[in-house]
Amino acid sequence: MIDPSGNGAPPALHELTRRGPKARRAPVIVDRLLAEYGEDPVELDHDGVFQLLVATILSAQSTDKKVNEVTKTLFAKYREPADYLAVQDEELQEDLRPTGFFRQKTKALKGVCAALLERYDGEVPLRIADLISLPGVARKTANVVLGEAAPEEHLADPDAGIAVDTHVKRLSRRLGFTRQVDPIRIERDMMNLLPKQQWPRASLVIILHGRRVCVAQRPRCGDCLIEDLCPSSLAAGRRDLAGQARGLG
Numbered sequence: 001m002i003d004p005s006g007n008g009a010p011p012a013l014h015e016l017t018r019r020g021p022k023a024r025r026a027p028v029i030v031d032r033l034l035a036e037y038g039e040d041p042v043e044l045d046h047d048g049v050f051q052l053l054v055a056t057i058l059s060a061q062s063t064d065k066k067v068n069e070v071t072k073t074l075f076a077k078y079r080e081p082a083d084y085l086a087v088q089d090e091e092l093q094e095d096l097r098p099t100g101f102f103r104q105k106t107k108a109l110k111g112v113c114a115a116l117l118e119r120y121d122g123e124v125p126l127r128i129a130d131l132i133s134l135p136g137v138a139r140k141t142a143n144v145v146l147g148e149a150a151p152e153e154h155l156a157d158p159d160a161g162i163a164v165d166t167h168v169k170r171l172s173r174r175l176g177f178t179r180q181v182d183p184i185r186i187e188r189d190m191m192n193l194l195p196k197q198q199w200p201r202a203s204l205v206i207i208l209h210g211r212r213v214c215v216a217q218r219p220r221c222g223d224c225l226i227e228d229l230c231p232s233s234l235a236a237g238r239r240d241l242a243g244q245a246r247g248l249g
């Protein structure tokens, strides 16, 4: 009998393998990642949804470590949306400078804070449609913020989906969940594969696995908790389906 797992021993007929249908593998893979990382899936330090939104905006083109260094003092100085609007741009730019792109981030943050005050009484709305109506907030940020800060609202929201960043893009291809490169199409493929109750945190735990184990260059397949279900496992001599040669990070 041919061994479809590539591991040597023939699998039992009911056993799920790396060559099993993606519709069966995907929820099992995400379940394992949730069990491993689900307790604390966001590495951005925050207290409440507003701070999470601010930290997520600052994390663009930066590392969570750098953002956490900055927000440690930032969140003590600026507590509410009005606080960000009360200072001159130059002062906020200096506070954000270490995260990079500080002029754009100052503009984005002030735009979001102004919209929160004008339209939502200074509170962060817990609906995807409202979140993406804020200036500079895209589906990815909206899904990360709502999925982490308000998973129940995320579950009930007809516009909610799955955040696709560079890690989700890479892993979803490596794991054979999609062949797409466009984030919107990847999101659609993932939504078709995963049960809705996994949506709020699926991308959060996939992102963590992408940072810690399934890194872009030389994924650590030997240490991977989903290796037996991965069609790209280098440990099993498989080819990387993410297509690194085509520039996917």
Ligand code: SF4
Binding pocket: 174, 213, 214, 215, 219, 220, 221, 222, 224, 225, 226, 227, 230, 231, 232, 233, 234
């Ligand atoms: S087996 Fe390797 S390629 Fe597959 S998910 Fe794990 S680390 Fe990534």
